[in-house]
Structure formats: structure tokens, C-alpha cells
Amino acid sequence: xxxxxxxxxxxGGVGKTTTxxxxxxxxxxASKKVCLVDADIGLRNLDVVLGLENRIVYDIVDVTTGVCxxxxxxxxxxxFEGLHLLPAAQTKDKTAVNPEQMKELCEELRKEFDYVIIxxxxxxxxxxxxxIAGADRAIVVTTPEVSAxxxxxxxxxLLEAADLREPxxxxxxxxxxxxxxxxxxxxxxxxxxxxxxxxGVVPEDEQVVVTTNKGETVVxxxxxxxxxxxxxITRRIMGENVPLMNLEEPSGLFSALRKMIGLK
Amino acid sequence: xxxxxxxxxxxxxxxxxxxxxxxxxxxxLVQRTLRSGQSVYHDGNVVxxxxxxxxxxxxxxxxxxxxxxxxxxxxAGAKGDANAVILAFRLRPTQLRIANHITRxxxxxxxxxxxxxxxxxxxxxxxxETFNSNFK
Numbered sequence: 001x002x003x004x005x006x007x008x009x010x011x012g013g014v015g016k017t018t019t020x021x022x023x024x025x026x027x028x029x030a031s032k033k034v035c036l037v038d039a040d041i042g043l044r045n046l047d048v049v050l051g052l053e054n055r056i057v058y059d060i061v062d063v064t065t066g067v068c069x070x071x072x073x074x075x076x077x078x079x080f081e082g083l084h085l086l087p088a089a090q091t092k093d094k095t096a097v098n099p100e101q102m103k104e105l106c107e108e109l110r111k112e113f114d115y116v117i118i119x120x121x122x123x124x125x126x127x128x129x130x131x132i133a134g135a136d137r138a139i140v141v142t143t144p145e146v147s148a149x150x151x152x153x154x155x156x157x158l159l160e161a162a163d164l165r166e167p168x169x170x171x172x173x174x175x176x177x178x179x180x181x182x183x184x185x186x187x188x189x190x191x192x193x194x195x196x197x198x199x200g201v202v203p204e205d206e207q208v209v210v211t212t213n214k215g216e217t218v219v220x221x222x223x224x225x226x227x228x229x230x231x232x233i234t235r236r237i238m239g240e241n242v243p244l245m246n247l248e249e250p251s252g253l254f255s256a257l258r259k260m261i262g263l264k
Numbered sequence: 265x266x267x268x269x270x271x272x273x274x275x276x277x278x279x280x281x282x283x284x285x286x287x288x289x290x291x292x293l294v295q296r297t298l299r300s301g302q303s304v305y306h307d308g309n310v311v312x313x314x315x316x317x318x319x320x321x322x323x324x325x326x327x328x329x330x331x332x333x334x335x336x337x338x339x340a341g342a343k344g345d346a347n348a349v350i351l352a353f354r355l356r357p358t359q360l361r362i363a364n365h366i367t368r369x370x371x372x373x374x375x376x377x378x379x380x381x382x383x384x385x386x387x388x389x390x391x392x393e394t395f396n397s398n399f400k
Contacts, residue, residue, distance in 0.1 A: 158301070193317055
């Protein structure tokens, strides 16, 4: 029986979809059977980020309303054998699915897959309640901004009230240089408020935008720091103990030289 | 609102035996951190064993004690009791209200004491003082 994990944040734009895509790809690259579920009905994104938009025939609402069988709606990823996507509907809204249906769907998916990862919509309304209904555990994504941290705190409270205990935290778009200057919240600042286990820290990286726009995932990029961060998070999800990596960008003449000759 | 009631019920029902005698009819013990959006409303005293995060709210007709960091909005003596006090291990509120007084921390002055503090009304103004156990 597989595990159902919801990726949520409260605030929009902090990187839920990017995180979902990267964790899914990372797990699939480790030979796991993975199904990504886009629960953001009406604002479908995950298919675009994965570069699978043009393969959609049926969606999640077609499955819950019985228009098609689950198997028919699942899209196989073009690069990874074990990776599948259940896309959101674009022409409906969040009320097209209810939490009971989502629970049934998750139960069915977990029989087939090692990991079912649900991309939760922003907000705390029905879309959120749908997304968390069938989940065993939750990952909360935040960025080092007071508004994102505030919303993450609200979400953690709602998750605990829904009996999703001990959610794990991913800090996204972290900029060590700004933190060192005192211009950005540090990991400790966020931990002081949120006080939940840290699953990983993903540094701000242009490469995320570059890969996303090509329908690829940065987790497959061996050279980027953010890709390394996502690979570490993937291993932690699989139960490995991986220490937090050093996010400081190498500086000084020596490392600049090493970079020039491609040693990284 | 519903959160508040749930908090009260669970706090009363799940008390360890040794703490039970500390709670009279009038005091509720909240055994967790209050996160953004969560609130406790109580006709009496409120004691929180955890933090009160920004965006969380406590309204009590009596005193409020926070055994952690108080960063949210709290209102003690909500029915007009000007003798009510607010005590926190780390007093960093968004806003403090006692009876009909409303105050917020000064904007320019950045003091960050790491000891417990007590807020109460003295001579008609809300004052913050270092907490020591024999306060009068």
C-alpha cells in the first residue's frame, strides 16, 4: 500500500506545483511508482510544468463523476517509467469534487502506486479540504517572507485540526546572502514560529524557471544547487537520513577558478 | 470561534492528573501552541502551555498567562476588569488589550528581553514590567 502525501502552503506562488513536480520526478528516478494528482481544479498547472498538457484526454472530475475509469485518465510521463499524472479539470471549479470522492480516489490510487502526491490549491476553502481529505501526511511549503510564513502557520493549524499530525516543512527560494545581510528571514526565524520538522531548504535558483518553462524539472539537473536540494528532499521522503547541505555559494578566487575549469 | 470551543474542551478533558488541581471552574488550560487563525474565548482565566503565534487571538474576562512566546493579539479583562494582567515568558504581542485599554508595542524602540514580563494597568495606563514571583 502506497503513501498519500499532500503538498500545501496556504499562500499562492510559493512553489507547491514546482515542489510536487520535482518530488514526483525525483521519486520516479529512484524507481518508485508515483502518481501526481493536480487538485487545483480550474487553475490547472501541474501538467504544464511536467510538459504533459497536450496528452490530456480525461481529468480528475471525469473520474469522480464516472465519465471514465481512473486508468484512462492517468497520463504516463514521457521520461520516467514510473511517473503518472492525474490532471485537474480546467473548465470546472473546486466544487466539482467533494472530500469523500477524493478519499475514495486516494484509496484506489494507493493500491497501484508507492507514492501519491497531491498538489493542493492555494487558499483554505473547499479546494484545500478536497486536497487533504485522503492524505496520510502533509508537506508545507513556505518562502522566507512574513506573509507566506503566516499562512503556513494557519495551514499547519488547519492540518492538525484535520488530524494530519506532524506536517513537514520545505523552505523554498532561500537566499543565504540576503539572510547574512539581515535582509531575509533565516531558517531559525521561521522555525521559531512554525516549530515543525524541516524536510529541506531549496535555494533561489534561476535554473528552476529555466527548466519549468521547458516542461522539465530541476531535480534532474546535476549541476544546480536547487536540484541537489530536491534530490536530498526526495531521499528524506524515502526515509533516508540526509544532512542539510551547505547553501552558501562558493566565493573567492579558488572556487572561481574551479568553476572556470568546470570542476564545480 | 469553533476552534476556541474545541480548545477549551480538549484542554479540560485531557489534563494530566497532577495539573488538574490547578484548574478551577474559572481557568482553562490550553495545552498547545495557538497558530494563526486559532482563537480561545473564555469567561475566566486562560493559561497557554505553548506559544501564541501572530494571527492567533485570546479573549478572556480574567487573566492571561502564556508559558511561551506571545506574538498574537490578547485581551484580558474583556468584560471591563481593569485589574486583569497578561503574563508571558516572551511578551512580543501584535496588540495588547486590557479591559478597555488597547496598546501596541512601540515602533522604533527594539527591545528584545529574554525574560518573562507582565502587563497590567497602572495609574490608568498599560505598563510592562519584568515579572518576578512576588509581584503585587
